[in-house]
Amino acid sequence: MYRVIGSGNSRARRVLWMLEEMGLPYEHVPAPPRSEDVIALNPAGKVPVLIADNVPITDSTAILSFLADRHGQLTYPAGSIDRARQDSLTQFLLDEFDSALWMAARHSFVLPEALRQSAIKDSLKWEFGRSQKVLMQRMGQGPFLMGEVMTVPDIILTHCGDWASAACFPITEPGLEDYLARMRTRPAYQRAQAV
Incomplete structure (x- = not known):
């Protein structure tokens, strides 16, 4: 366990x-x-x-x-092309989504108040919107990021989508909003939310 x-x-x-x-x-x-x-x-x-x-x-x-x-x-097997694509998506999400949300959190409540720069959030929201457009070009044709198979990046992206909602970072791409809505209906997601 x-x-x-x-x-x-x-x-x-x-x-x-x-x-x-x-x-x-x-x-x-x-x-x-x-x-x-x-x-x-x-x-x-x-x-x-x-x-x-x-x-x-x-x-x-x-x-x-x-x-x-x-x-x-x-996940896809280590050493496969699909795993390389999966890892690339993971890194993209961490660099473009998670990092923007984490920087906003740091300047909202993590850093000492004297070090917080609230104006930075405007540029972070702009970057977040731009990153959504890039992601839409990288998404597979299936219900998940890579197509027919759910992988680690799906969990990271959906969590970032939830975090964005809480932080008032708008989801500007309708395809991403549809994807997040589908992911949130998963029974395992709902069980984790209830924990």
Whole structure:
């Protein structure tokens, strides 16, 4: 059994959703970032942390990749062209979506108040809109990002879509809005949301 440490409204939700999609048993410890329990496992104080075989694994994307590879689900085989495309999409989403949302969060409530620059959010929203247009050109023809098969980037993108809604970053591409609506109907997504 895995143990997932991190509040459900953080990137830990990505891990919870993946475990639900895979049908794997887990324990959830909803510890907030920078709490003593988290710092004991990750000196940076960031969540999520996955405990696997009594070893803490940090960074949501590393955790998703580890689980996908270990269980042979939600991923293409390492070394395949499809896996290279999958990894490329993952990196694109982290660089263009996750990083913009994280920078906005930092300037909203993470950084000390004296260091926050609220004006940066306008440029981040502009970049976020531009990135949506690029993503639409990269999306496959099936119900998922890569076509007919759900993979790790689907979890990351849907989580970023939820985060964008909470942060008032508009989804400007109708195709992306349709995709997010479909993903949110998945039973495993809904179970993870309820955790």
